[in-house]
Amino acid sequence: MSAPVTPRLRFAPSPTGPLHIGGARTAIYNWAAARALGGRFLLRIEDTDQARSTKASLENILESFRWLGLDWDEGPEHGGDFGPYFQSERLDIYARYGARLLASGHAYECFCTSEEVEAGREALKAAGRSPMYDRRCRDLSDAQREELRGSGRVASLRFRMPLDEDLTVHDLGKGQVVVNLREVDDWVMVRAGGMPLYNFACVVDDLEMGITHVVRGEEHFVNGVKQLVMFRALGQPAPQYAHIPLILGKDGKKLSKRDASTAVLDYRDHGYSADAVFNYIALLGWSFSGDQDLFTRDEMVARFAIPDIGKSGAKFDEEKLQWMAGEYVRRAAIDDLVAWTKPFVLAAGAVPESAYASHPDLLRNLVRCNQERIRLFPELPPKLGYYFTDPEPDDAARKNLAKFPDAPQWLAAYAELLGDSAIPPSYPKDRGDADRVAVLPTDRNASLPDRSAVPFLLPAHLEEDARALADRLGIKFGNLVHPLRAALTGTDKGPGLFDIVYLLGRERCLARLSASSR
Ligand code: GLU
Numbered sequence: 001m002s003a004p005v006t007p008r009l010r011f012a013p014s015p016t017g018p019l020h021i022g023g024a025r026t027a028i029y030n031w032a033a034a035r036a037l038g039g040r041f042l043l044r045i046e047d048t049d050q051a052r053s054t055k056a057s058l059e060n061i062l063e064s065f066r067w068l069g070l071d072w073d074e075g076p077e078h079g080g081d082f083g084p085y086f087q088s089e090r091l092d093i094y095a096r097y098g099a100r101l102l103a104s105g106h107a108y109e110c111f112c113t114s115e116e117v118e119a120g121r122e123a124l125k126a127a128g129r130s131p132m133y134d135r136r137c138r139d140l141s142d143a144q145r146e147e148l149r150g151s152g153r154v155a156s157l158r159f160r161m162p163l164d165e166d167l168t169v170h171d172l173g174k175g176q177v178v179v180n181l182r183e184v185d186d187w188v189m190v191r192a193g194g195m196p197l198y199n200f201a202c203v204v205d206d207l208e209m210g211i212t213h214v215v216r217g218e219e220h221f222v223n224g225v226k227q228l229v230m231f232r233a234l235g236q237p238a239p240q241y242a243h244i245p246l247i248l249g250k251d252g253k254k255l256s257k258r259d260a261s262t263a264v265l266d267y268r269d270h271g272y273s274a275d276a277v278f279n280y281i282a283l284l285g286w287s288f289s290g291d292q293d294l295f296t297r298d299e300m301v302a303r304f305a306i307p308d309i310g311k312s313g314a315k316f317d318e319e320k321l322q323w324m325a326g327e328y329v330r331r332a333a334i335d336d337l338v339a340w341t342k343p344f345v346l347a348a349g350a351v352p353e354s355a356y357a358s359h360p361d362l363l364r365n366l367v368r369c370n371q372e373r374i375r376l377f378p379e380l381p382p383k384l385g386y387y388f389t390d391p392e393p394d395d396a397a398r399k400n401l402a403k404f405p406d407a408p409q410w411l412a413a414y415a416e417l418l419g420d421s422a423i424p425p426s427y428p429k430d431r432g433d434a435d436r437v438a439v440l441p442t443d444r445n446a447s448l449p450d451r452s453a454v455p456f457l458l459p460a461h462l463e464e465d466a467r468a469l470a471d472r473l474g475i476k477f478g479n480l481v482h483p484l485r486a487a488l489t490g491t492d493k494g495p496g497l498f499d500i501v502y503l504l505g506r507e508r509c510l511a512r513l514s515a516s517s518r
Contacts, residue, residue, distance in 0.1 A: 007033075007038065008040045010044050013046065014047065015061060019060060019064040043072040043074070044087070046087050048195055048197070101234075108158055110155060110157070111155050112136065130183055133158070158189060162229065164182065166181070169241075172306050173309060203231060207231065245310065247315075271379075273325050279295060285309050287310070344381055345384065386489045390508075390515070397485075400485070401516060423456055423502065426505030426508040457502075459498035459502045460498070487513055488513075
């Protein structure tokens with residue numbers, strides 16, 4: 001009995017640009033299938049085109065993987081038993097296979113110039129046939145080859161495709177497809193000059209690296225046919241291929257820069273949660289369940305199977321991605337959210353950097369207060385301005401302050417109430433214990449603790465007291481709340497008002513109330 005085959009899947013990018021949404025989706029599906037099957041996930045860098053391959057693109061791809069939370073078992077930075085994982089370091093292996101296929105007659109030398117190839121295509125077209133290589137070097141005699149070589153021509157290597165065969169392809173994505181091989185070119189394996197090309201190098205590597213399954217975009221379907229025939233020529237089983245539909249833009253055409261940013265790291269730079277981007281891309285052609293859109297990587301792996309990938313093109317909808325980003329913000333642990341938003345908060349200069357180290361609880365509170373109000377991280381800093389700087393009231397706030405002539409007295413009464421209450425001190429204060437920032441309660445469903453049991457009144461206590469004050473003043477609660485918010489924040493929208501009172505603390509609240517009640 002032969003040993004069971006370990007599932008091995010790979011993502012094989014060409015480092016000729018940043019990782020795009022489509023590439024990331026391919027990577028996610030191969031990764032999830034490898035994890036679901038208990039197999040290995042490889043990263044193979046297809047960099048035979050040295051002129052177009054760059055180190056920056058490679059870095060971008062690896063960084064996109066790290067950001068999306070895709071780990072790889074073999075490949076750059078990890079090594080493995082099937083390396084090297086850069087095609088540019090495998091040229092001797094391709095040379096060996098090229099010689100073998102030439103010897104077996106599955107490959108032949110082609111001496112045509114590109115002009116001759118083009119002229120042949122045009123002639124076929126003019127004769128009403130599919131334009132392709134006219135196979136003029138397919139059956140050269142030894143003497144003809146020697147003569148061409150003698151005239152200074154350098155041969156490329158072409159694969160000899162069967163001329164009379166209908167191949168039945170069993171594709172995990174497209175189902176069963178019959179392909180007439182006469183319609184498939186005798187494709188170039190190695191350019192004149194020695195550079196191995198994609199289909200050839202890909203088969204050699206998939207074979208040598210023991211790849212069992214390949215998920216990739218349907219634009220590779222015809223390549224898959226060429227690759228299947230080459231596997232057969234080598235007497236080896238091919239991986240199971242799944243060619244999956246393209247990602248579409250709003251207009252139903254292939255997703256492009258016109259529709260949205262296509263580079264994965266743009267979403268990082270625009271302040272999307274990485275978990276949301278992973279989740280959203282995974283859904284472009286696969287569904288978790290009929291009624292649940294949000295899932296973790298582990299949940300995806302527990303359910304993922306290649307045949308479940310959809311058969312029709314999924315549309316990329318940036319609105320939905322933004323919605324999802326907001327959902328992930330709401331579900332995030334506060335400390336994660338503090339860390340993720342930090343670069344945006346610092347870039348906007350909304351909080352002094354030292355506060356992150358000296359007053360972590362202040363940062364937690366600022367983030368906690370706004371957790372329900374943001375979707376993308378850059379939305380946070382503009383919401384923090386009033387915390388550190390006394391606000392200039394905007395038009396809406398001015399209106400709320402001017403609406404009732406008695407508002408200044410109400411605010412003065414509220415200041416008096418606060419002055420007697422146990423509310424947290426404001427940051428920054430003198431060093432010492434009083435400098436500690438009181439932490440906002442995070443569990444909104446917890447029952448309200450007794451006042452005597454907490455060092456500071458909680459927002460819910462503060463609200464109780466403000467309601468009682470409104471009763472004493474004989475006014476509606478709202479008539480107190482609107483000018484109060486205007487005085488404390490300079491605007492008419494934002495986090496819960498008593499969260500703000502708690503967060504601003506004694507000194508800031510009293511100073512702002514006194515400025516507005518004059
Ligand atoms: N380097 C190819 C690409 O980036 C890989 C295709 C494949 O997965 O075979 O499209």
